[in-house]
Amino acid sequence: MKLLHTADWHIGQLFHEYDRTYEHQQFLNWLVETLTNEQIDVLLISGDVFDLSNPSANALKMFYTFLNRAVKSNPALQIVVTAGNHDSASRLESPTPLLESSNIHIVGLVEKDAEGNFVYGKLTIPLKDKQGNIKGWCLAIPFLRMGDYPVIADCENPYTEGVTALYKDAYDYALENKQPGQAIIAMGHLHAQQAEITEQDKTERLIMGGVECISASAFHEDIKYVALGHIHKAQRIGGKEHVRYCGSPLPMSFSEINYNHQVIVFELNDESITALTAIAVPVVIPLLRSPAVHSKLTEVITALEQLPNSNSQAEPAPYLEVRVLLDGPEPALRHKVETSLAGKHVRLAKIDVRYASLTTTDTQPEIVASQNLNDLQPLEVFSKVYQSKYNNTVPPELLQMFNAIAQEATLTD
Structure with a gap:
């Protein structure tokens, strides 16, 4: 059985006010082809399908059109989707009655029964091969909000210990149903300890200020693969090859300019995983910084004037971040930058301003970042x-x- 792990699509995102419909559609077209070419049996989407909890009609149409195309092109394909912190859990899983007949499982809410017990059966999805035989079990755990995990009394961190307890109980439930030769995998949308993010990134922020970081040890050692979402940089966690963020397919900010955007493909053979590989997602519209470091305005203008003209380029124009170092306010800054970019093959997305201020004790300028309230x-x-x-x-x-x-x-x- 062959599986593909992806996450953090953020359909509907505006990149510095630029619509990204074309980029997302190109990614989804590529993904349908990849599912077919790689003969994928199970597609795992680990949260943040949409960028907003109330996505536009166009974003919804794009997602459901993709699901329809994916299962039509691969009739035996099974799809498991979990909600992320950007998604509305109830809205995401509302079409479940229609989609389950197409072997599509969406888990947004963590439900409890009348006695207040967690319904682990909803979070445990049997994974079937093309012949309909159960080859494994997936703990489809969405982003967990307060109340979505067991309350642990008298503990140092109720969130991390509660989330750990939920994964343990879900694993125990799957273990009761598991037969010899069937593996257990898990999904999650969370911030794991030791996850690498950039300090400048505003898209991968801590959800609860650091208290929510989950250790890789929260996942039982017999869980064969943990498909994580939320962090946009593809990486292993805790030195474990099988606990992974696949990363986002598109860069969500300029701080992700050097990220390797990819999906993860692996195989389940009996109770082990093999052939774990990363497949690069094609870049549709690249990110560009000019100059490479914050520079004086005169140097910036010179660098911008050297950018290629639009009439000689066939590829989509890249998103441009202009990096400027100022001594003080420059009211005409944007006008000067836009004038320099007239006719250039770029899309001005961001002007990143930093200020050089001399202190009484320093002779070298101190770089101070300018922050927008937004x-x-x-x-x-x-x-x-x-x-x-x-x-x-x-x-x-x-x-x-x-x-x-x-x-x-x-x-x-």
Whole structure:
């Protein structure tokens, strides 16, 4: 049995106000071809299908059209989708009654029965080969919000220990149904300990300020593969070959300019995985920085004027980040940059400004980043205010309370 792991599509995302429909459609076209060429039996999509919890009609149509094309091109294909923190869990799984007949399983909500017990049967998906034989079990765990995991009394970190307990209980449930020769794999949308992200990235932020980081040891050692989503950089976790983020298929910010965007393919043979490989996702519209480092405005203008003209290029114009170093306010900055780019084969996406300020003790300029309020998230603002007022970091329990309120406010909006 052959499986493909992907995540973090963020369909509907605007890249600095540029619509990305073309890029997402090209990726989905490529993915349908890859599913066929690689003879994939099971497609795993580990969260953040959409960029917004209330996706546009066009984004919804793109996703469901992909599902239809995928199963029509590969009639025996099984698809397992879990919700991410960007997705609306209930909205994502609402068409489940229609999709299950096409062997498509979407898990957004963690349900409880009348007695308050978690319904692990909903989170445990049998994986079948082309002949309909069960070859494995998938713990299809979506992004877990407060209340979606067991409450552990008298513990240091209720979130991490609760999530660990949920995975353990789900594994135990699958183990009761498992037959010899059947493997157990898991999915998750979370921030794992030791996951590598860039400090400048605003798209891969900590969900609860650091208290939510899950150790690779949370996944039972007999789980053969853990298909993770949320972090956009493809990587192994905890030195374990089988615990992986596949990464996002498209760069979500300029901080991801050097990421290797890919999907992961592997095979389940009895109770082991083999032939684990990464397949690169073709770049549709590249990212470009000019100049390579923050430079004085005169040097920036010179660099921009040397960019290729649009009349000599057939490929889609790249997204451009212009990096400028200023001594003070420059009201005409954007006009000067846009004038320099007239007729150039680029799409101006971002002007990244940093300021050089001399202190009384330093002779070298200190680089200070300019932050836009729109780039900040409520949790970041809250943490900065708390740090300023109390000269200390926010306690984990207060972070959890704030995060719950912020999530409720987002869903209400």
